[in-house]
Amino acid sequence: MKSDTTILVVSASPRRYGNARLVAEGVRRIAIEIENVEAIKIDVYDYDIKPCKGCVSDDVKLCKLPCVIEDDMRKLYNLVEESDGIIFITPVYWYNVPGPLKNFIDRLTVFENAIFIEGRSRLEGKVAGFIAIGNDTGALAVIQNLMAILNSMGVAIPPWALAYHESEDDPTENKSFILDVANVVRGVVLLIKALKGSEKVTYWYRTDEEYQKKVLNIFKNVSEEFKKLKQHTNT
Amino acid sequence: MKSDTTILVVSASPRRYGNARLVAEGVRRIAIEIENVEAIKIDVYDYDIKPCKGCVSDDVKLCKLPCVIEDDMRKLYNLVEESDGIIFITPVYWYNVPGPLKNFIDRLTVFENAIFIEGRSRLEGKVAGFIAIGNDTGALAVIQNLMAILNSMGVAIPPWALAYHESEDDPTENKSFILDVANVVRGVVLLIKALKGSEKVTYWYRTDEEYQKKVLNIFKNVSEEFKKLKQHTNT
């Protein structure tokens, strides 16, 4: 049976088999295999997303759908619209998101600005989670900024909506990170269901053995697949 | 009939009739009169809240209830525990909260750290909203930091959970701010109810005439009362 809940998994990495995309794939599988919802995965680097032109600064009424810029956002707007929740997986580029992810966010303005066109933000009531991955510090600076941005667009944020890995070590070996990642997915799904009135939440962060085993296993598989694909690409 | 939902309104102002406390009183009344919930109001400056001693850095198991520091937090811990949601109203002191509010937040560590003592954060599933007031810039820097902090303690954040007034003008004359403030209260209450499974959310940000009128009227009354009290104090 198809779920009536859909998660959009948005990563932002130029590196096809890099950590951000690997974690995004893990997030997608956790959503499908453990949380039993639909999940669609995109990486903003795979799309032509032009910078926002700031029409709203000239006249708040100018920023309306369809956005005047004709590019791949036309497709991505549909995916955002059809999703109940968005999980961002971003590398940390200078204590911030990479430029292309910022372009994606800037272009969501037309959804938020629906307030002034249609009376309501098209993102209102959607749910978001935030995962940041870097070799060095800055993850929290990125995440706190993203939280405030998305919340200002009308997005709800479940408990424990953040996970970060700040190290050159393999993130799939970082068990507390992986568990946090899984609970970001769990929180987003639980909150979507609570807002739909279809489920009361009794507890959030899950750590039981069975869950840990499932989650770590999913990441083990993804990690192995990515290693093979990476090898294959380099030869 | 008593509501089964309670909001804790936490301001942080040394100035008894200053803007932060005025807005806190408006928030309290909106919670009670419009959202029909219980609301308790405190200002951290009225309590003896000593700085966190960082026991958790010596041993994660040391930070447990009752906190070793014997001061007014004993009472405030009870208020936090009994509340379903917390709304912070902070002045902007150097792009950040004032020291006493940071002490209050640092002392909440013992609630969050219950993860390692009782298996679960005592703040998990509570809901929070964030209001910042300053003569100058910095409100967003404060709010984004508070969002990430509370979320990392297990707190959920409803859509539109932020409101800010960055001006030397009277905040009660700033209609869009007042409307944002009211919707912070509304969002916090709606999310509490959704998480309890007692209410499905159909829409969040409310702007209808009737609502605006009620909200502005509450703030008009509070503003007048504060002016009188202030005058009385100064003479």
Add this chain to the structure above:
Amino acid sequence: MKSDTTILVVSASPRRYGNARLVAEGVRRIAIEIENVEAIKIDVYDYDIKPCKGCVSDDVKLCKLPCVIEDDMRKLYNLVEESDGIIFITPVYWYNVPGPLKNFIDRLTVFENAIFIEGRSRLEGKVAGFIAIGNDTGALAVIQNLMAILNSMGVAIPPWALAYHESEDDPTENKSFILDVANVVRGVVLLIKALKGSEKVTYWYRTDEEYQKKVLNIFKNVSEEFKKLKQHTNT
């Protein structure tokens, strides 16, 4: 006589006659007319600046000059290299810089990463200032992030290196903002000279009548020119 000091003025606005570009032009003239240095002005929206590919994440030695991406950064790298200081003028897009400015910053990695290639960041000892302009809050969140980023690349920051305008009103009517902007330019130039050993600094923020008059006059002229150009463009 040509000055031996050059300032690079970097704005980031899609709007040809918008506030960010207007302020950038004011900054350029203050640098030339009051501080007697060379000044070059660019807007990142006028150049083809592709996103950073994150080579450094694969191998720190891979990120070296010339950057593997062949685009307009080739020219802009030269401008950055030849400048002693950079002044950023950014609009506030969602409590952050617009995507194209983030791409510009991400691409500066190759200059900073010269640490691992040549033993020293190519930005070390340069000086920067930060100006943010928005209709709404967030300027400080942008500025604090930019400060930490540039400082982590080896850039020095003079006192009072920030100016912000957070309002829908005309920034050229905001006198305290204009005076702050002028002092960002002044601070950047003074610090460049101090680091070169050519001048001892006796005081920084300047507010004397003569200075104010000059500065406001420059902005008055720029504002009038922009109004004419804007009109001309729209007809």
Add this chain to the structure above:
Amino acid sequence: MKSDTTILVVSASPRRYGNARLVAEGVRRIAIEIENVEAIKIDVYDYDIKPCKGCVSDDVKLCKLPCVIEDDMRKLYNLVEESDGIIFITPVYWYNVPGPLKNFIDRLTVFENAIFIEGRSRLEGKVAGFIAIGNDTGALAVIQNLMAILNSMGVAIPPWALAYHESEDDPTENKSFILDVANVVRGVVLLIKALKGSEKVTYWYRTDEEYQKKVLNIFKNVSEEFKKLKQHTNT
């Protein structure tokens, strides 16, 4: 011969032999033994620093020296005034400074507000560096905020003015952190001298063998002394 340059080393740790105080002692010795300047070390937890009362919000002219609050800041104001530079060493408490350090910063308002009393900030032209230590993420969020705050008070920031250790491991074993710490001290001293016109800066970040050896040796000694003191205290 006494140096004419003085550094104030400000830590903020409740734990007498904790990492922040250990690093502060290392900073003090590097300042004296390698940079040949005077250095005074304080920890804000050792002083009675009451919260700022926000007088400036009532009337900008009310916030003037001597601050109306009679407490240990009277002594600390003198130390700040007599110093040419300040180096902050803060633990990361919830992606922010601990409350007592925020109180110290809030109370510096009277020095900054001298702008409106004496025509100039008493902090103008001083130099600052920022070191953050935590078991977990958030150091950059703290540092970027501190940079913007101090800069807005009139403080200059040298290149590489930040160092952070985000791990439960012993920071004295983190060589790149220790080297960053030493270069924060070096940068602060170099910039003070450049601003006084007494020295031209040729390069900033220092990594030569001799320097590394000296710096690591200082931290080795401090670490051993702290271990002994800690043991002695616990028995």
